Amino acid sequence: MFLGLDVGTSGVKAVLEDETGALIASAARPLALSHPQPLWSEQNPDHWVEAVIGAVDDLARERPLETAAVSGIGLSGQMHGATLLNRTGRPLRPAILWNDGRSQAKCAELERRCPELHAIAGNLAMPGFTAPKLVWVAKHEPKIFAEVAKVLLPKAYVRYRLSGEMVEDMSDAAGTLWLDVGARRWSEKLLAATGLGLDHMPRLVEGNERSAVLSPELARRWGMGADVVIAGGAGDNAASAIGLGAITPGDAFLSLGTSGVLFRVTDRFAPAPEAAVHAFCHALGGLWHQMGVMLSAAASLAWLARLLETPEAALLAPLGISVERPSPVQFLPYLDGERTPHNDAHAAGALVGLRSAAGRGDLVQAVLEGVAFASRDMFAALARSAQPITELDLVGGGSRSLLWAQIMADVLGVTVHRVEEGEVGAAIGAARLGRLAATGAAPADVCRKPQRLQSFEPRAPQRAAYDAAYAQWRKLYPALKE
Numbered sequence: 494m495f496l497g498l499d500v501g502t503s504g505v506k507a508v509l510e511d512e513t514g515a516l517i518a519s520a521a522r523p524l525a526l527s528h529p530q531p532l533w534s535e536q537n538p539d540h541w542v543e544a545v546i547g548a549v550d551d552l553a554r555e556r557p558l559e560t561a562a563v564s565g566i567g568l569s570g571q572m573h574g575a576t577l578l579n580r581t582g583r584p585l586r587p588a589i590l591w592n593d594g595r596s597q598a599k600c601a602e603l604e605r606r607c608p609e610l611h612a613i614a615g616n617l618a619m620p621g622f623t624a625p626k627l628v629w630v631a632k633h634e635p636k637i638f639a640e641v642a643k644v645l646l647p648k649a650y651v652r653y654r655l656s657g658e659m660v661e662d663m664s665d666a667a668g669t670l671w672l673d674v675g676a677r678r679w680s681e682k683l684l685a686a687t688g689l690g691l692d693h694m695p696r697l698v699e700g701n702e703r704s705a706v707l708s709p710e711l712a713r714r715w716g717m718g719a720d721v722v723i724a725g726g727a728g729d730n731a732a733s734a735i736g737l738g739a740i741t742p743g744d745a746f747l748s749l750g751t752s753g754v755l756f757r758v759t760d761r762f763a764p765a766p767e768a769a770v771h772a773f774c775h776a777l778g779g780l781w782h783q784m785g786v787m788l789s790a791a792a793s794l795a796w797l798a799r800l801l802e803t804p805e806a807a808l809l810a811p812l813g814i815s816v817e818r819p820s821p822v823q824f825l826p827y828l829d830g831e832r833t834p835h836n837d838a839h840a841a842g843a844l845v846g847l848r849s850a851a852g853r854g855d856l857v858q859a860v861l862e863g864v865a866f867a868s869r870d871m872f873a874a875l876a877r878s879a880q881p882i883t884e885l886d887l888v889g890g891g892s893r894s895l896l897w898a899q900i901m902a903d904v905l906g907v908t909v910h911r912v913e914e915g916e917v918g919a920a921i922g923a924a925r926l927g928r929l930a931a932t933g934a935a936p937a938d939v940c941r942k943p944q945r946l947q948s949f950e951p952r953a954p955q956r957a958a959y960d961a962a963y964a965q966w967r968k969l970y971p972a973l974k975e
Contacts, residue, residue: 494562495931496549497924499729500541500570500647502526502590502751507548509559510924514941517559519920520551527587532594532838534829535587538576541647542654546711553715561716565931566655566707567923568726570648572668575626578643585637588647589626592752592788592829594838596625603628603670607686614683615674615764615772620830620838621788624670627687644693648726655723656705659695662725666697667773674781675762677774698725700735700776701929701936724930727776729919730754730784735776736922737886737912738942745882747868747901747909748918749891753790755871757783757882765878769833776926777936783878785833785871789842791891793826793860801853808857814895817955819962822846822855824863825969831867834874835970845969861897865904866966872905884908886945888918895947902949904959913944
């Protein structure tokens with residue numbers, strides 16, 4: 494039996510998977526975000542640990558025999574979060590998260606300090622990445638910076654608390670701007686640009702390699718054996734790729750979680766920073782991937798639901814499973830700034846085209862379409878450096894909506910597939926990495942593609958209407974930026 498743990502932004506998921514790859518049980522615990530100032534986004538690192546332990550407690554209570562049989566654990570997590578530890582291994586401050594924009598001004602400073610950054614890290618310096626956050630801390634919280642002994646990403650902190658080992662995998666490390674992504678090792682040059690050294694970094698492993706062993710105390714708590722292996726794991730998107738069997742160059746998926754991610758597997762390091770495309774290591778050795786990222790995907794619909802004090806399902810239900818024409822209202826989903834293609838932490842969301850006749854349905858449809866148009870921006874960005882994507886799997890919480898899936902197909906002009914277990918893809922991927930680390934099995938035997946539940950083809954009339962609406966939507970960002 495294998496346990497997958499996904500440390501997300503809004504919550505923790507835990508899943509049990511058996512030797513056949515079947516999902517046996519799952520549990521979840523929520524997490525809260527803190528926004529103490531504009532552009533800031535933080536979490537208490539200990540809350541991740543409490544949520545993980547609580548979720549596994551739930552599994553152990555509901556499925557004691559299966560939980561006790563776990564031999565391998567895999568970790569997945571939100572990327573980029575700066576978890577700053579002192580010499581005793583305790584957090585010095587709340588973790589600064591991936592969607593925190595306070596370090597925007599420090600990105601240009603970091604690129605001036607290290608002109609080779611793009612070539613080594615394969616990415617633009619963006620405020621979401623970890624390194625600019627440390628430049629900000631050094632400037633604005635110098636006493637805290639002076640005490641930093643280790644910098645860990647969210648799932649690495651959870652691993653440390655589960656095992657006592659400070660280890661990171663290549664896929665998550667690639668999102669720090671401290672990794673030589675092509676060579677898959679920490680870059681002393683990039684670290685020096687932020688006033689850090691190799692001693693501040695955890696040990697590196699591949700995602701399917703053994704990284705640590707579960708502590709005896711937690712093993713006893715959950716009735717497990719004495720040598721439960723913890724795999725290197727992966728950043729959330731690479732873990733989702735493992736769960737989707739996306740381990741062959743050209744495989745692609747679109748995740749509609751809190752953020753939105755367009756992910757494509759490559760067999761080489763293929764940076765495209767000029768298009769604000771991310772080039773990271775995959776969770777398996779010898780593979781890399783490209784990503785386009787939007788910061789508010791399903792979070793945009795959640796925002797509207799909070800604003801209207803209406804559950805998301807109740808907002809979507811009146812629209813049915815398809816729409817015949819674009820909404821007369823258009824929405825920019827830049828509620829927390831944007832990465833691909835704008836790299837603008839100060840970009841703001843907007844509803845445009847409001848008239849007295851506009852109803853709730855128009856606003857809901859506009860939000861779904863705005864996220865789809867932003868996804869089309871990411872498609873265009875990735876197409877600059879490789880062949881166009883012709884089909885993709887849809888995962889994340891947004892994949893529950895048949896309406897959103899059809900809108901995506903119509904806007905993107907490609908076949909979109911809803912897949913089995915699409916909402917726990919990262920946790921499933923983590924469990925499979927745990928299985929690979931514990932058993933030494935071949936990735937191709939474990940990372941099989943899930944069953945496709947439903948496919949959505951682009952409809953020609955709607956595709957044409959969305960082409961025109963997208964062209965109009967593309968004018969909004971530059972106009973409002975001015």
